[in-house]
Amino acid sequence: MPVTLNYLDTGGEGVPLVVIHGLFGSADNWRSHVKAWQQARRVIAVDLRNHGRSPHAEGMGYDAMAEDVIALLDRLEVPQAHLLGHSMGGKVVISLARLAPERVASLIVADIAPRAYGHDHDTVFAGLRHLEAGEPANRREADDLLGEHVKERAVRLFLATNLERAEAGGLRLRLGLDPIQADYETIMGPPAGEGSYGGPTLVLRGARSHYVTDEMLPALREVLPAAEIETLDAGHWLHAEQPEAFREAVERFLAGLAE
Known part of the structure; x- marks a missing residue:
């Protein structure tokens, strides 16, 4: 469907x-x-x-x-x-x-x-998962969390475009990260x-x-x-x-x- x-x-x-x-x-x-x-x-x-x-x-x-x-x-x-x-x-x-x-x-x-x-997004997935678990209050905190895994600032800025304000406050990812990561092999195919x-x-x-x-x-x-x-x-x-x-x-x- x-x-x-x-x-x-x-x-x-x-x-x-x-x-x-x-x-x-x-x-x-x-x-x-x-x-x-x-x-x-x-x-x-x-x-x-x-x-x-x-x-x-x-x-x-x-x-x-x-x-x-x-x-x-x-x-x-x-x-x-x-x-x-x-x-x-x-x-x-x-x-x-x-x-x-x-x-x-x-x-x-x-x-x-x-x-x-080939697979080349391991650090990105790790950074996004770390950000997700960290529940950042603002974009600076989000960048710090991503930066523990993703060293390139340009990549972090691009990934940060997926942040939105959560209903309970703070920031959250609007990506469907679970289905993306589950089917990553297909995406790379x-x-x-x-x-x-x-x-x-x-x-x-x-x-x-x-x-x-x-x-x-x-x-x-x-x-x-x-x-x-x-x-x-x-x-x-x-x-x-x-x-x-x-x-x-x-x-x-x-x-x-x-x-």
Whole structure:
């Protein structure tokens, strides 16, 4: 049964751009990009299940998450959309394109390849669990708790976007941490579906990221044969590290498509 996702919709005419965040992210992380892109088109930013303000639910399979997005498109009466996904969100949009290609006008995949990856979030889970147990009263306490496990300040600031005020006071995580951690193996696995998506595709990758290396490109093109590859001077969070270059690359790609 699909989850009823939370979303931000700018309204407007034409084929919308649907933006899907990565692991531990949310639609809120994309507000500055949405504000810029909405000048030219309708933009819909989505909170995936167990993220942002969307409901918590068991199962983080890419088929299930793609079905959640399809159900949202149905609810909004959107027959077809441009899909942009970063990291885990990139696997969601690849899955959707494989499972329901008729719903996809184009794909923009940000710094992820359609393959399985190794485990590299152990310290993040440890930090989030420590924060959860510590019941911080404010953001400084939350940062101290996270910092006992997560040393990179930029990562702590990103994770702190998942904090909200608890009814009883203090701060709590709005993540569905239990189902995310229970299905972490699936999240790190390949996208759902089989075969390739041959429609217009842009793959943006970070020059300092290990997620889409040159060695991965032949396998990537088997799944996304029409992919244009563009490399930005950034790491994995390229949309945050190089926001203007990222926005401009997306705008150029979409402007070159006939709608």
